[in-house]
Amino acid sequence: MVVYKVTVSTAYFSGATTINNVFIKLVGTDGESEPQQLLGFKGAATFLSGAVSSFTVSCPLSIGKLVLIELDKQSFLLFLEDSWLPAKVEVKSPEGDVYNFPVYRWITDGAVQRFREGTALRVFEDNHHLGRYSRQQELKQREEDYRWDVYAEGIPHCIKTDSPLSLPCEVRFSFTKTTEFLFTVSAGLTELQLKGLAGSKENWTNIDDMKRVFCCKRTDLSEYVQEHWKEDAFFGYQFLNGINPMMIRRCEALPSNFPVTDDMVFLQGQCRLAAEMKKGNIFLCDYKLFDGVKPNVINGKKQYLMAPLVLLHKTPDDKLMPIAIQLKQKPADDNPIFLPTDSQYDWLLAKIFVRSADFSDHQLNVHLLRTHLLAEVFAVSLLRHVPMVHPLYKLLIPHTRYTLQINFLARLLLISEKGFFTEFAASGGEGMITILKRSLSSVSYSSLCIPDDIAERGLQAVPNFYYRDDGLRLWDIIHRFVQGILGYYYKNDSEVQQDSELQSWIGDIFEHGFLSQADTGIPQRFTAVEQLVKFVTMVIFTCSAQHSAVNSGQYDYSGWMPNTPISLQLPPPTTKGTASEATMLQTLPDVGTTVRAMSTVWLLSKQSSDFIHLGCYPSDHFSEEIPCKVIKDFQGELEVLSGAIKVRNKSLEVPYTYMDPTEVENSVAI
Structure with a gap:
């Protein structure tokens, strides 16, 4: 008789406990044990949340190298079936070998669940017949659990689900996350002390009234925005370090539909556009994406969304200053080019129309499409085609946490027929899907x-x-982290090429994320190690750093509404010299729309208490020495970068924190 020592860790997670009977079977290369109930001296506390309990499993003979374990849970007498979340199982063999079995999966019924030994295996090296069978069954079940759906034609596909409760347990919010999210949604207006204003359709009559509302909830940066939003230097700064750093580009030649002249932008001939462009000092933001989009109707009133062009100049003191704004794409007498030398409110109103267009580009293109929707595609494709034992699954699964549920809620609460964005944004409603389609094609x-x-x-x-x-x-x-992990498992290009699960993953992404558009440049299959490494780097960067950069500062920059109006109620001036403070106030969103927007961006910027920052991996999916060392090195590099960013920020008037690794969440989780 030989004895195996089994240690079971239950996840430290609300609701992870079970008082049901738990059985285990060990499966090895030379045989298998009989199913055995795990009875511990702790009694009912054996499988409490966070508990680590040890047991022995006896076999007549050694069963060889362990391949997998089977766990099942049976209700006890009159007790109801409950749910259990084991974290991992460790088995020490009589020969002294230690096998780790990462689980991290809810067991909700009496069905037998199989879990592979933690050593990562690619499909072509999984030689044991029970291992291959387990792999096939896992993916078969996953294809049932994670199905594709089409929310709207022309945009990335999403998971098919009716509610968060119909999502598999593993991808749902934790109890903590659910409680906090529901509280924040329901209490947003109350927390901001704005509930009494939410239904108001009145226009603002002065800026001071906005300031009194805004004072209910501030951040250091939102206060700075309120003080500096009118300034040209801050207007230019936001194209670099605000919540939409994706629009600006160097201008080497003026677009033919933007007829700016030297005399317009450089008084007394001190500079010439051609010379400044050659030096790399001229930059362009072109919102042509919105040209011809039908704007929304809010409270029965037509709204306005422009497709502006903005020219910026890098000055000798390294400031980025706006020098010309055209609010529509087609030059015309009733589409003037606004300049800093125009009257105060002509110029300010032109900038307000740009900032409103930037809000829509940020929310729909840069934030929703390029982080949330793509992250969902990456996650669903991973879950459908890559089993837990695969190194890619182990690498990417932490970067999918909560993404499927947060996206379902975004579709339900923000962009549905009665969603906030649909009802209160100039680019909501019919125009929203047009913008998303155009965004994907770009x-x-x-x-x-x-x-x-x-x-x-x-x-x-x-x-x-x-x-x-x-x-x-x-x-x-x-990139170094991904190279270290994947380079350990894939020694040459041919190993990448023959990995059918990798190829299925990227093929699914190409089809359902990018709608099989070859001109996107997205790989349709992997042919080389470096190609795989770059793509996986992009996936992790998109789900963590990029999302943080375009999400975390939403209240900072949009809480003070005049800086980033969600909608505008009047068309832009067609002639110069007609704008006034009264015109500006009538153009800005009404009181109710303003406070609802404040509440929403407050919610979208609010970090959960179970936030997990980039590089933190509470679940031990890797067990081999080298990948574990690569993870530690990764964490060390992130810590050094975080320190450098904090030191730099001390000397900045406007600190940039959104890509500090300690502020970057591992996944798209809010």
């Missing part, structure tokens, strides 16, 4: 990879561009 693989994107936009040398500086360093750190 997505390229290179635009999702920050080194390529920065180079393509010509922004390598722009000073004070902290999104770029921190983002490039984070990309490099993540």
